[in-house]
Amino acid sequence: MARMIPLLDEERLRAMVSRAEARFYAVCRDQLPNDFLVIYSANWLYRDGRGRVNEGEADFTLVSPTLGILAVEVKGGGVHFDPAVGAWHSIDRNGRSNPIKDPFRQASSERHALLDQIAGHANWRQFGGERFTLGHAVVFPDIHDAVPLLGPDRQRDIVGVNADLGDVSDWVRRVMRFWHQPIDAPLGVRGVRVIEGILCNPIDVRPVLRATVDQAEAHRVRLTANQAKVLRVIGGRRRAVVSGGAGTGKTLLAVEKAKQLADQGLNVLLLCYNRPLANFLAQGLRDTPRIQAQSYHQLCDQRARLAAQAGRDVLAEATQAYPGTGEKLLFDLQLPFALALSAEVLQEGFDAVVVDEAQDFSDEYWLGVEMLLSDQERGHFYIFIDQNQALYSRIAALPIEDEPFRLTMNCRNTAPIHEAAYRFYRGDAIDSPELQGPPITWISHDKDADQADAVARRVHQWINVEGIEAQDVAVLVTKRPKAFYYSLLQQRADAGKVRLAIEMHNQRSSVLLDTVARFKGLESQAVVLWLGDEVLDEELWETVYVGITRGKTLLTVVGTQRSLQTVKEYVCG
Template structure:
């Protein structure tokens, strides 16, 4: 029985494709791989991105690859008039593309797609057996369909359904030629596996844990069906906006999409707003050729410095002169970046933007300018409007409503319930892990609150065996950070631990930083502090982001009144 991807289901609308799918599955041996409804975007050398699609791709270690186009109902193939049509059960005719020409184009397009992949290149294969055919499951006596580009050996009909193995062998043999494969290279088991990896990849992805925590994190989250569908859809779209609440996997998908684009030979940029998130993504993407990872402002600095070094131009001075009323980060740096791109030219085939809700209006012009092909370049934007704690109003250059991720796969049910009291938007499905209840660390002032936090950290590290780097202390009131840090510094914690900032994160470091700087990251345990001055309405987004950073355990630290206010008075 052949390996068929995907398995046949009710979503396959074509009855002709269902008939052939079942025949191939049951009639071929298990060394055959059959891919159904294969879609891709390829970028041949010197050309822009091209879409491709075939009905079936049959793969075999020895026989090679066979592309099969399927047409249901009756068919008219008029080679004299170049007219091709299908006939439905009512006798109505419908114009179609020549199925043999369609299969031939698909065959060469798939070869282009394979050749641009580094995984295929590493196989070192020469010419492989590669053919195409057309199948008409509702037609008897297909000899009448023979034409100048349609020899009988590559035409299948109703009578071949029951003898599908013989028909597949006949089609492969036709393309191998009378002398067999000759100088052709066998695909081999590794080649078949590589075809599957390139055209029918199955993805799993690990949770985003924090900068420099990837190697210690052993648990991996399998993409939900919805997330997998989003990734599949992104393979066929040029500009897409994806929205979802905290923990729905936006950053995981953004990173995976960036990696895939780079592996497919596209020069790719993965850009976000927060430095901590960029550092983490850069480490996760290390070694992927053709993929750049940066914050937007790191990108600005890189191009501005290049203009100064290579052109002798001070683009920041030019931006300040031309736009005297702007600010450096929101206006002058984006404008200077646009000047630099105008001078050097675009640089990327694909751009993936995470944390897009934090990008200001002036950020989007240079983002678009960096695309090498403005019309066909790939732009994917991921956002959560509930995390707009920087107060941006971004004019994202993508029309239409965003695609939605609607399942939380980060938090426990209890943390989800607490954080999502502060969420506004479509319903997000809660995770399946119940988890422990949210605990309160209550004390009347900062010093005694710091003592409660140090006692908790000591118990977690020394008694419960929790790694210090799995703990984060997030401050809702970033303006008073120095006061909180001084209070913690006066407390004793285990020698294996130390208080640290996000930028200096490492083994044994307990992150103490603001909620705003921690966006996009997560820890197994979060202690949310600085609640005494928090207002559930005014600080809705900060509370939402802060609580949703916790994967397994969440502690609220403040006065009894403040903790109760935050926990019980969420905004609907």
């Protein structure tokens, strides 16, 4: 009896929509030898011949220590193929015809996706596996005659019909003989275990970058199936872009990718735009010495100082190239140019660079970043981006031209918060989370003092009545000037004996008071978003999107009647 993943009992098999897949599952389970591993309904990402990223699902993946690996596509009912137009149709029991994808092309794509993931995975390289037999086949359990289905790319050896299921072990051996090459080596028992680990093991990462609800929160976060697929596939690529909306786990994946590379003995630079996020990442990764986590401008400043110590003032040269003063000129042009110049002086580079928040990087940033790779041809370079979160208006052409791998599930926010935030999102569809939660609270007052009172009351309610820890609450301000509104709230917090940490993160027993822009990439269990009319007047919808998505479970929005009415019109459609 083969080992099945997942293991389905008879009740679950009877409940399957595809009777053909249920039947093939049962015959594999009952007839294949016990050294076989059979994986049902595995998901893949792969690139087609044009370099486009596609998502597919292998009906069955059969792994044998002696024969190799076989991707099997199963099609129930009758089928019809029109060679004149290359069209395939399924025929149900009532004789109705429906167009379907070419099952042989599907199976072939699944085979290539398997090779992509296995051969490129670090575990396979460490195992030192040799070339193995890898094939694909299509099974039609309800068809008795295979001859009408055959063609140049549809040899009888890779087609299974009803009669073949009487002895599926013999059929699998025949298929694998067709695919076997003289240079192929058996996987062996260890090889099967390695492949099982690559294709089936869940990916668990410690939440080093969450605003922790409790210091004792040490449970692990299981990535969604979609995230796990992306992380596995990019594991075999030296350069990749990962795209996703707020809450889809980009930063979580960026950290995990950096840790995987460090575990391989590589020196890794983990880079982001926001200083508070960089500090948080550095704190969480302080026990991982091979990873250097910094904000972009922290890195620029550090490299400029090191170059000066080596005898070359690259910042002075950058200032000569871009004369003038002011923070914008310094941050946008002078420091980026100084970073690029530092590569001419400093020999120290990185084996891998991982960039989070790439939407806030401009064209001027990327040259210096790429030059940090010790080997610019074969160095590892990964970019994580949300095109909808570009608060700093610096959207640039990315240095990696491949189509991005996309994350499609929000795994941070509750459904009410997700539904509100994604009204402001422009991009690929992001699935709503299954986690339900309380509705968003909207509080409108037209006077600043009344708004500050409302913010203070909400914070007091959460902490002193509902038992939320102070460090799990954040008040995010979009109003300007921020210092004035900080002061308004500080006065009320002092009166209510609530301790505020103004732009100081991870302070125990303190409520964080900060701006939305500075809090990008971070999250909190409970958020008060203090909205200013500036957002409406300047149409800063990205700020609203980012602000709303910072709250994991509880969200209250405070502002003028005008601002809240406008935002709620977006949210409610």
